[in-house]
Amino acid sequence: MWKMKFGLGIHPNALAYSMTTLGAGMMNSIFNFYYVKLFLNQYKISEVAFHQAQVVFMIWNAINDPLFGYIQDNSKVPCCSRRQFSILYGAPLYALAFLLPWFPWKHYQEGDWLNGLHLIVALCAFDGLLTFVLLAQCALFAEISTRHEIRLQLIKYNQVATLVGSTSILFCGLISDNMENFAYFQTFTVLVAGLATACMCYTGLYSTSQYEQRETPVENTSLETNDKALSWSSVISLTKQIMTQKNFILFVTMNFFQVFHLAFCNNFMMIFADNLIPRDVLSSFIRSIIYGAGFICPQLSELYTHTLLKKFGYYRIILFSFYLEGIAAFVMLVLGKEHYYLLAIYLTTNMVIVQASFSLFNLPLADIVDADFIKHKKISPLSSMVFGTNALFTKPAQSLAPMLVVTILNQFGYENLNNKLSPPDPSGSSDPYPFPPGQGPSPKVLPGLHDAMFYLICLVPLCIAVIQILTWTPFSIQNSHMTPV
Structure with missing residues (x-):
């Protein structure tokens, strides 16, 4: 099945698998990059409403992954049990959920309660459909083949798809002038939603896995077996089996901080750059x-290092990325925030390293799926449950990161700054504090805000890198790239 290729040497199954990555990449990049700034700066959401939305999102974000994972691994309904059908039927709803934040329900005023409800609905709907579709795709990754070289082939196709999908940020910024022209921004998101739906439907129609025949024995089992599979005791037993793996615990701990770091970069890179780097140093273009x-660039770097993955394996490359993040953060901290071009390079490089290493995390999770499958002698791997249980503990970091950062920034006057005119020019121009007398933050507060932002972008990556090095080093599946299956 796998060796069949198109005339140009393209693996049709890898192509079909990666099309979901392409569609999801276009939407996820835009959503994560713009939603915080949109609700804080344009919709004028209050800090209390923002935190309330993040708490609700954190709870839903944590429980929906293991819930959908268990349903997809045990349901008899084809749209849930078949990975391809989950993607096919979930894709249009996923795209509609992506559009929710970009169209306000009314003209929001400062302190309006409706923008808080809007954020809750947008976050929960988007993550729920994202989970349903991408959990099926993650399971498909583990089930297409257990051979390491084939999984590397999937990673390679995935990187190309993510590379193409991530250009949505570039084109969105250029077309909408970094969201300054909001009508153009909205039009672009509608176009992205349509393209993403078509891409994901291609996966649902044309991808296959080596466990395609698993539905037959499952359907022929007795009703008693099916009832047992859907019982709460079975849920607890299967989850316990997964969570007692030492490698799973180490991976989840490391991944929690990676998700936190990724959310930190995605949600606040634009805010930090706008406030710390003067407009006369870096133009909008x-x-x-x-x-x-x-x-x-993360996808370009992964394509470039594909041969290194074959030679050294994902364990060493991921570990190296943690050391690189820590060293870069320490050097930037020593140099200071006045080196604007270096600061821009650092912000970009840090985001590239975090994204690039995170894109490899399906490989260790797939190895954990294999280990669980072999150890407990299962009929078929519980791929969705492993990925879902991982998400149960790591997804809350997506909410904790913006909550923590917004709280810290508001302590130094960001909320007052945001509710007035444009951000101050950190270059020290003739009018660096564009507020009428008696309004807005005082000149003493703004340098404090800039210092807080600078220390955040240095100390957060540095601390996370140290923690990840300590938790990832004992991970024992280090040479799966050299082990024949």
Whole structure:
């Protein structure tokens, strides 16, 4: 099945698998990069409403992954049990959920309660459909083949798809002038939603896995077996089997901080750059290029290091990325925030490293799926449950990161700054504090805000890198790239 190729040497199954990555990449990049700034700066959401939305999102974000994972691994309904059908039927709803934040329900005023409800609905709907579709795709990754070289082939196709999908940030920034022209921004998101739906439907129609025949024995089992599979005791037993793996615990701990770091970069890179780097140093066009590079370059780097993955394996490359993040953060901290061009390079490089290493995480999770499958002698691997249980513990970091950062920034006057005119020019121009007398933050507060932002972008990556090195080093599946299956 796998060796069949198109005339140009393209693996049809890898192509079909990666099309979901292409569609999801276009939407996820835009959603994560713009939603925080949109609700804080344009919809004028209050800090309380923002935190309330993030808490609701954190709870839903944590429980929906293991819930959907268990349903997809045990349901008898084809749209849930078949990975391809989950993607096919979930794709249009996923695209509609992506459009929710970009169209306000009314003209929001400062302190309006409706923008808080809007954020809750947008976050929960988008993540719910994202989970349903991408959990099926993650399971498909583990089930297409257990051979390492084939999984590397999938990673390679995935990187190309993510590379193309991540250009949505670049084009969105250029077309909408970094969301300044909101009508153009909205039009672009509708176009992206349509293209993403078509891409994901291609996966649903044309991808296959080596466990395609698994539905037959499952359907022929007795009703008693099916009832047992759907019982709460079975859920607890299967989850316990997964969570007692030492490698799973180490991976989840490391991944929690990676998700936190990724959310930190995605949600606040534009805010930090706008406030710390003067507009006369970097024009709007250059900023769009930089923001796009933060999403495009990770895929380029992964394609470039594909041979290194074959030679050294994902374990050593991921570990090296943690050391690189820590060293870069320490050097930037020593140099200081006045080196604007170096700061722009650092922000982009940090985002590239975090994105690039995170894109490899399906490989260790797939190895954990294989280990669980062999150890407990299962009929078929519980791929969705493994990926879902991982998400149960790591997804809350997506909410904790913006909550923590917004709280810290507001302590230094960001909320007052945001509710007035444009951000101050950190270059020290003739009018660096564009507020009428008696309004807005005082000149003493703004340098404090800039210092807080600078220390955040240095100390957060540095601390996370140290923690990840300590938790990832004991991970024992280090040479799966050299082990024949």
